[in-house]
Amino acid sequence: MKKQIVILTILFILTNINTAFSLESYDYYINPIYQHLINQNQIRIERPIRSGLRSVTCNSYEEFKEAVKTRYNQRITQFKIQLKYDFVFSDVKNIVAQVHDEIMGEDDYLRFTFTSRKTTMNGYDSNVEVIFTMKYLTTAEQEQQVNDRVAEILNEIISQDMTYEEIEKAIHDWVVKNVQYDTSGQEHSAYAALFLGKTVCQGYALLMYKMLTEAGIETKIIDGTADDGSHAWNMVNICGNWFHVDATWNDPIPDQPDRVLYTYYNLNDSQIEGDHTWERSLFPLATTEYFEGEICANTFTIVGQIITDLPGYETGVKGAAIDLYGPDMSTTSDSDGNFTLAQVPEIEVDYLLKISAPNFRSYTQALSSVPARLDLGIIKLEIGVMAGTFSQEELDLAIMQAVEQKNYVISQKIAELDALVTENDSLSQTYLSLLADYSQLDTAHSEMTSLYSSLNQTYKALSNDYTQLNAQYSDIIDDYNVLSSENDDLNNWVTIFDIHNDRQIGIHEAINALKCATQMPQ
Structure with a gap:
């Protein structure tokens, strides 16, 4: 019986040890961009934690970061994540802050659309429940409306033959013409810019960022100062050159429909630093002076078989694309930017060559009378692009070089595959080891379950025995009480009998x- 009580006590302690040392902590963070809109006391007292929040479990830092990022992008205002990996409770606040900073550092749009974060942390080392309470400028539904409207606008103002330089100008002009500055200072989002028609500098910068990004132009949002006040504007990468664009300051106040200024359009650092300041170490340098039409010239030069003079292009850029428009002509490419012409018809026709690369919108040139035997021209977008007429010797050399290149690529892929096979073997061994450990643990778990079941059966049997003995004891007590009562009655009769006997003796005497x-003599 004592052994059973000890076992049950141990099970109870093991069941409750996790909650016996639970800790709690809080963290409050306000986006510095919007610190004038909200204070920490507001964060502390508002938005109580909702009951029934669903939790997701993360077993690593990477899983935690991905889970938080997903919920940020979905604009979820309150969510719960269970962290279960190797850490100490005192580090959780720093872990949450690091995850938050990394996510915001990777996405300027997201960084400018959240206002505050409150986190509640409960648990202990290696097991903590983190509850996020977030505030954003917009809801998920509003952001979807922004995405849909931006797609409509870009479809209206952009055509396929436009360069990145032309696309940037079209987007800038649309924003300046269709948005006015919110002098009340209440609206800060791209949603407000699109659907209310007014916003402050953050909204201008956010809308520019969204439209430029969707159009394939790399851009950033700067949170700096201008005229001694906080201010936001954009940087854009056009054909490999960074420029500053301040759509807010290019929009006159009071708003004048269809009037667009270019005072703060595509400026370099030295041109804008007179009235704009920013943390330069956080942003790329802008050193090129902008001249419209020269940054991304829509021409190139053919010298012999080499296309040269590609403005804004640097060697080593990958991810380029070459399209040839003409009867039955196509191209293929590999990850290093090599291109092969194929399916050239047996007649001489005119083709249009279009070259595109990251930040390198399009270069087009008509190539007249392309030879019919140009069926294996190797094109590499580096110093120049091979084009034009190939002799049979050049064609054979191109074929040999192509074969050698493909063989080299194949050998590299085989080496990578061998490495993956080796890694897979190692992972398989680890998996088998873990599977064996799991099997042992499963066996131990089954044994413990069986032991617990046996102990539980014993406990139930003892409980039944105890109940029966207790009932028998009650019956004995009842019998004893009856016998005791009868004994008292018997004692009373004995006393009466003794009295009667005494009387009988007296009478006899x-x-x-x-x-x-009477027998005495007379």
């Missing part, structure tokens, strides 16, 4: 005495 008296 009296009779004997009387007899003796």
Whole structure:
């Protein structure tokens, strides 16, 4: 019985040890961009934690970061994540802050659309429940409306033959013409810019960022100062050159429909630093002076078989694309930017060559009378692009070089595959080891379950025995009480009998005495 009590006590302690040392902590963070809109006291007292929040479990830092990022992008205002990996509770606040900073550092749009974060942390080392309470400028539904409207606008103002330089100008002009500055200072989002028609500098910068990004132009949002006040504007990468664009300051106040200024359009650092300041170490340098039409010239030069003079292009850029428009002509490419012409018809026709690369919108040139035997021209977008007429010797050399290149690529892929096979073997061994450990643990778990079941059966049997013995004891007590009562009655009868007997003895003695008296001689 004592052994059973000890086992049950141990099970109870093991069940409750996790909650016995639970810790709690809080963190409050306000986006510095919007610190004038909200204070920490507001964060502390508002938005109580909702009951029934669903939790997701993360077993690593990477899983935690991905889970938080997903919920940020979905604009979820309150969510719960269970962290279960190797850390100490005192580090959780820093872990949450690091995850938050990394996510915001990777996405300027997201960084400018959240206002505050409150986190509640409960648990202990290696097991903590983190509850996020977030505030954003917009809801998920509003952001979807922004995405849909931006797609509509870009479809209206952009055509396929436009360069990145032309696209940037079209987007800038649309924003300046269709948005006015919110002098009340209440609206800060791209949603407000699109659907209310007004916003402050953050909204201008956010809308520019969204439209430029969707159009394939790399851009950033700067949170700096201008005229001694906080201010936001954009940087854009056009054909490999960074420029500053301040759509807010290019929009006159009061708003004048269809009037667009270019005072703060595509400026370099030295041109804008007179009235704009920013943390330069956080942003790329802008050193090129902008001249419209020269940054991304829509021409190139063919010298012999080499296309040269590609403005804004640097060697080593990958991810380029070459399209040839003409009867039955196509291209293929590999990850290093090599291109092969194929399916050239047996007649001389005119083709249009279009070259595109990251930040390198399009270069087009008509190539007249392309030879019919140009069926294996190797094109590499580096110093120049091979084009034009190939002799049979050049064609054979191109074929040999192509084969050698492909063989090299194949050998590299085989080496990578061998490495993956080796890694897979190692992972398989680890998996088998873990599977064996799991099997042992499963066996131990089954044994413990069986032991617990046996102990539980014993406990139930003892409980039944105890109940029966207790009932028998009650019956004995009842019998004892009856016997005790009957014994009292018997004792009473004995007493009566003794009294009666004493009387009988007295009577006999009296009779004997009387007899003796009557028998005395006369």
